[in-house]
Amino acid sequence: MATTLIKGGTVVSATGRGDADVLIDGEKIIAVLQPGSALLGTDISAVVDTVVDATGKYVIPGGIDAHTHMQLPFGGTEASDTFESGTRAAAWGGTTSIIDFAVQTYGQKIQDGLAAWHDKAAGNCAIDYGFHQIVGDVNDESLLAMRSLVDEGISSFKLFMAYPGVFYSDDAQILKAMQLSRDTGMMTMMHAENGPAIDVLAAQLIEQGKSDPFYHGVARAWEMEEEATHRAIMLAKLTGAPLYIVHVSAKQAVGQVAWARDAGQNVFAETCPQYLYMSLEDQLGATSDKYGHFEGAKFVCSTPLRSHEEGHQDAMWQALRTNDLQMVSTDHCPFCMKDQKELGLGDFRKIPNGIGSVEHRMDLMYQGVVTGKITLERWVELTSTTPARMFGLYGKKGVIAPGADGDVVVYDPNGHTSIGYGKTHHMNMDHSAWEGYEVDGHVDTVISRGKVVVNDGQYLGQKGDGQFLKRGLSQYLT
Numbered sequence: 001m002a003t004t005l006i007k008g009g010t011v012v013s014a015t016g017r018g019d020a021d022v023l024i025d026g027e028k029i030i031a032v033l034q035p036g037s038a039l040l041g042t043d044i045s046a047v048v049d050t051v052v053d054a055t056g057k058y059v060i061p062g063g064i065d066a067h068t069h070m071q072l073p074f075g076g077t078e079a080s081d082t083f084e085s086g087t088r089a090a091a092w093g094g095t096t097s098i099i100d101f102a103v104q105t106y107g108q109k110i111q112d113g114l115a116a117w118h119d120k121a122a123g124n125c126a127i128d129y130g131f132h133q134i135v136g137d138v139n140d141e142s143l144l145a146m147r148s149l150v151d152e153g154i155s156s157f158k159l160f161m162a163y164p165g166v167f168y169s170d171d172a173q174i175l176k177a178m179q180l181s182r183d184t185g186m187m188t189m190m191h192a193e194n195g196p197a198i199d200v201l202a203a204q205l206i207e208q209g210k211s212d213p214f215y216h217g218v219a220r221a222w223e224m225e226e227e228a229t230h231r232a233i234m235l236a237k238l239t240g241a242p243l244y245i246v247h248v249s250a251k252q253a254v255g256q257v258a259w260a261r262d263a264g265q266n267v268f269a270e271t272c273p274q275y276l277y278m279s280l281e282d283q284l285g286a287t288s289d290k291y292g293h294f295e296g297a298k299f300v301c302s303t304p305l306r307s308h309e310e311g312h313q314d315a316m317w318q319a320l321r322t323n324d325l326q327m328v329s330t331d332h333c334p335f336c337m338k339d340q341k342e343l344g345l346g347d348f349r350k351i352p353n354g355i356g357s358v359e360h361r362m363d364l365m366y367q368g369v370v371t372g373k374i375t376l377e378r379w380v381e382l383t384s385t386t387p388a389r390m391f392g393l394y395g396k397k398g399v400i401a402p403g404a405d406g407d408v409v410v411y412d413p414n415g416h417t418s419i420g421y422g423k424t425h426h427m428n429m430d431h432s433a434w435e436g437y438e439v440d441g442h443v444d445t446v447i448s449r450g451k452v453v454v455n456d457g458q459y460l461g462q463k464g465d466g467q468f469l470k471r472g473l474s475q476y477l478t
């Protein structure tokens with residue numbers, strides 16, 4: 001078994017920081033040598049196989065991105081990152097585990113949808129991966145099949161109040177699925193937007209000749225997110241289901257989550273980097289770009305970006321500080337402009353929804369530390385520790401402690417990362433929605449289950465390094 005010593009760094013956890021050396025034996029952390037430890041500073045370098053010098057750097061648990069969509073069929077095309085390309089890009093960015101969404105399409109058996117997802121991922125991933133289950137067809141057969149998912153390590157499912165005719169569930173279906181969530185302890189994850197109302201507004205905009213990407217965000221008004229978030233919370237209250245709202249972008253939706261949490265309900269929520277940095281106005285596009293206003297398609301995602309005039313970004317950062325929002329995931333759902341986003345030329349409704357960010361989450365959130373919006377410890381908590389606790393991985397993942405997997409990132413606070421296509425970009429896309437973003441920090445070394453997979457910008461891992469993660473129930477259940 002190879003041994004690795006990460007020496008001389010500052011180990012940062014969700015609750016504190018301190019100088020310590022981290023010793024990994026094989027795939028597991030076996031010691032964290034803190035001040036007071038007789039071994040800290042002693043030269044065991046000679047007896048280990050690999051020494052990583054972390055002097056002046058932060059040593060953090062590998063990032064966990066609990067919301068990705070590799071190879072997702074959507075809008076007549078498929079998300080452009082394969083499990084191979086997407087997990088490799090994630091590793092480059094300091095993420096050592098993802099939880100992707102297996103999809104049950106309408107009319108399909110849950111088991112078949114899940115088996116297809118295992119086929120896509122197995123043997124292809126650079127880092128460890130788990131699945132949530134998208135239930136696109138809640139019926140008696142699906143509800144029965146969902147009961148055995150926990151035994152297969154899939155302890156959460158996602159429902160959609162949006163996208164009628166695709167993944168959509170009505171309130172009756174949601175109620176039944178939430179009853180199962182209460183009975184099994186599985187986390188109900190909710191895409192909370194009022195899809196039927198949005199579709200009417202979108203059709204009316206098209207009739208008025210408003211077909212540019214910008215109108216995607218106009219149709220998906222914050223009222224549609226607030227209303228659906230409230231409805232999901234009330235259905236969860238009625239049934240006693242634990243509820244996790246995905247990709248929150250409206251400050252009013254955060255208000256609903258905070259209200260439910262203050263009342264003691266098991267309600268949780270994530271936001272995504274795009275809602276912390278980007279705004280609806282980005283969707284206006286640049287007339288200098290060859291796509292003109294259609295360049296805004298790069299930023300089309302759902303829930304949509306919100307107007308910078310309404311203060312959503314500040315509200316999101318504040319909620320991350322106050323724990324009204326508990327996590328940051330990417331909702332990584334990449335599409336190229338060519339032949340993919342272009343499907344929506346002349347009709348924003350046909351633009352495949354999604355932004356590619358899996359590579360940049362750790363850096364973008366670290367920039368929040370640099371700018372004083374969150375603390376160093378909160379950075380670790382939001383990007384690794386809470387995702388592990390929320391989705392049944394904690395102990396193995398999300399922490400630097402003896403017995404945990406050797407998933408460790410050495411992060412250089414004095415480094416710099418210029419994000420952009422042809423710079424740090426490894427996602428399988430023909431553009432970056434993050435073009436031009438600058439981060440005062442840098443992912444130096446990434447270790448995944450004891451193996452150095454990224455060092456100094458070099459990818460050293462292999463396809464198939466990543467293993468399927470059987471997850472337990474959320475540790476936040478009461």
Ligand code: URP
Nearest residue numbers: 301302303331333353354
């Ligand atoms: O725009 C998004 N979010 N695309 C991915 C699908 C989803 O709703 O998460």
Ligand code: ZN
Nearest residue numbers: 191246247302
């Ligand atoms: Zn969604």
Ligand code: ZN
Nearest residue numbers: 067069331333
């Ligand atoms: Zn998503």
